Amino acid sequence: MQFSALDYIGEISPRPILFIFGDHAHSxxxxxxxxxxxxxxxxxxxxKDAEHIDLYDRVDKIPFDKLEMFFKQNLTVDCKI
Incomplete structure (x- = not known):
């Protein structure tokens, strides 16, 4: 079965989505x-100065601070007991 994942991208909303890509990425x-x-x-x-694959294996290029901030802002669960 074949389908375009982008046909369903609108269904992600209202959940937040973060796109991270290198400025030199072929993709x-x-x-x-x-x-x-x-x-x-x-x-x-x-x-900046990153190819697609750099974001997998170049630890100095992976934006860990940005990822942490995004997850803290969007995945925090307010638990009231």
């Missing part, structure tokens, strides 16, 4: 298109 146009098709809340973060 940047795909990420930009996905970002444009996504509904709010959405955010993109472009890593």
């Amino acid at each position: 940047r146009s795909f990420s930009e298109r996905a970002y444009d098709l996504a509904k709010e809340p959405k955010e993109k973060y472009i890593v």
